[in-house]
Amino acid sequence: MKYIDKKLLLILLAGVSVLFAAAQDEDPIRFQVDHRIRPSDKAGYGQLEMTIRVPNKSILFKKSGEEFEAKLDVTISILHNGKKIAGDTWFETITTRSYEKTIASNQYTELKKTYELKAEDMTVVVYVADILTQRKGKKEFTAELSLFKDTAWFLGEVFPADEPIHVDSSKTPPVRYIRFIFSAAGKEGKEKFTFRIFDDGKKIREGYFFVNLKKSPRDYAFPVSIDELGYKTYTLELSTMIDDKEIRRSTRFQIRWEEMSPLIHDLDLAVRQMRYLRMTNFIQADEYQKMLNATGDEQKKLFQDFWKRNDPSPNTPNNELMNEYFHRIELANQLFSGFLDGWESDRGMIYTIFGEPDDVEQHTFDLSTKPYIIWYYHNLNRQFVFMDYTGFGDYQLTQPVFDVTY
Template sequence: MKKTIFYIFIFLFSYLSAQSQMLNKRDNNLIRQYGFSFYTVADSMSDSIRVLSYLSVPNNVLQFIKNDTKFEAGYEATLSIKEKKGSQLGRKNWVNTLVTNEYLESISKEIYTIHFAEFKVPIGNYIISAELLDKDSNESGLRFKELNLSKKSSEIELYSPFFIDYLSGKWGLNKNEIPLFQNFHTDKITRPSVFISGKVKNSPYELDVTVLNAKKKELWKKTFQSETDEGYFHQRIIIPEDVAKQGLRKRVDIVLRQEGKKKKTSVILAVSRQGISGSISDISQAIQNMRYILKDDEWKKLSKSKSDEQETLFLEYWAAKDPTPETPNNELMNEYFSRVNYSNFNFKGYSQGWKTDMGMIYILFGPPEDLEVYNDPISRVYSQRWHYYRINKFFDFVDEQGFGDYRLSTPFFRGQSW
């Protein structure tokens, strides 16, 4: 087993090395990796809603051209909204040129330009699109998102909440307020505020706000009472900092109550910590996910440790395997846990995706280099063969029941019986 784990890490390192070499060449799909978000906010008009849409352009998705001692990039950005089965209702376009003196700034993911557009529309179903055109490379990206709002009449409504960040300018909320697009960082959490809006009658109403950790344990709960004579409300609720800093991922449940009626929604409060992959929401669960790569003594040490020791031991383990210790990112950890997340979303069975046979192979070896699929509905035989040419190996999976629960035809090692 130790030898197998050794080869798995060698394979992971070689995979990351190959990815790095590919990144040195400009990826044609890079232009599509811009940020695109929208948020719904209650409006003073009872039959309409405000849609706040944002397109963020990181420098690294653009092709900067060296001009004398400077680097320049030109692009065109567009945000628009249309009826799902109808015509366009709104559109906003920008033509922009970016200039920097530093090459590293021209390829930075952390430096970005945000564009904002607000659309006021009746309650209904819409498609919101964000388009980006690089004027130098002529590469373009187009992304769509759906907004579905029930036309069914209701005396009270509660729209999707979001956390507030702060950036100089006007972004559709109070001055310098902007929706938070990324996770909170532990060291920078200050008075985290969740923005809540909805439609109500002109009478008193209550908002119940509850914060739950990853194991659904209640961390904090409070009821807020208010009243309006405008038929709608905008409310900012501050989550205590000590609550926000507990763990990496929490769910904030919000319940609106008025005159015996109620509406419920929730939002995730995600926190990033230095040295921990953004794909991780709970350290104890992350340790469980590592069963495929831990030696028996490492597994025993990590899994049996006390909760207050687990994070330290977890960080020590991954620090020893960091391919670039001089940088804040641990690419090996990021790759491993992104595969865990992918497995949970894409592989199904009678257990979590990462515990399935397909999940295990994907986590250990990554996406197959070639895929053969055989489906015969008559004989009810469904199979896949995953090829990994770099290690001269393939894996056969068979779904004997036809429900998508693919099992390895030849067992591969498992850390334990699940």
């Protein structure tokens, strides 16, 4: 079993530098678009604020004198009923003197745009292209500006403030909280607002507060305690009464730790997803069982201690091994989800442990047998056969791989 343990470490470390490097050259450029909708001081209009975040490591930087330089081609198209009514196209040059910033996973380039638009739902399409590699990416979303239509006053979207967790040390024990921001316009005076927090659709907290509103558009902030909230994603709902009707806005937010991989969104789930490390003896049975059974701060400490011990570069802010493992979990979900989440399927298990196969042989139309697929790992001298016993695309291993299961 020690052999498997060391072999898995080598396979994961290889993935950090090799397995997904080739795929990145072929995949669309990765970026994200955040948008906020706010009321306008112009009747029948709203404001759309957009932030495009492009990870530096997903684009190519070229040495130019003392600097490293990358170039992006960006296009924003805003459509109403299929007709373009607004947008921009421009070239963006990004420069840095630090090579480390060109490859760091926590370095982003942010591009911001604001548009004043009629109070109608809009389709927004964003294209980003890396000029040096010609890799391109596309994002599309609906901007619901119709929420500013035909009401006595206007309530914009609610979203978490882009700032660290606050600690109120004046209370015993100290209270940790984050702030949420919403915008409003068209109303003067004191109004009551109610907030609710949901965990997987179940309400776990509720509170209310009053705000002295001003008629002109502006932002307002309110605090929400995060004590007793675990490392996972929640939904906050904000509501108030407009024209004798309850108006609601909602946003998702996540409690995070700075040293945690951005690919992990739920600590309980992340611990369960570590079962392949147990099956390969990369984590011992008693340590894994203790982590599974733990809750709250105890589970957090056990999780952090394990990955800290297995950090291949402890003097850097990123744990490449943890990032690689959960990156494979994420890719398994994208590639193999069906009756189960992709990571729980047999193909997801093999993909997570061994990475992308060197060759894939498909037999989906053989009349004499059920559909099956063979994955080849030439460097490991291994092959795995998956058969679709049901005919619904649920490919299962034809033979067990490990003596240990979990």
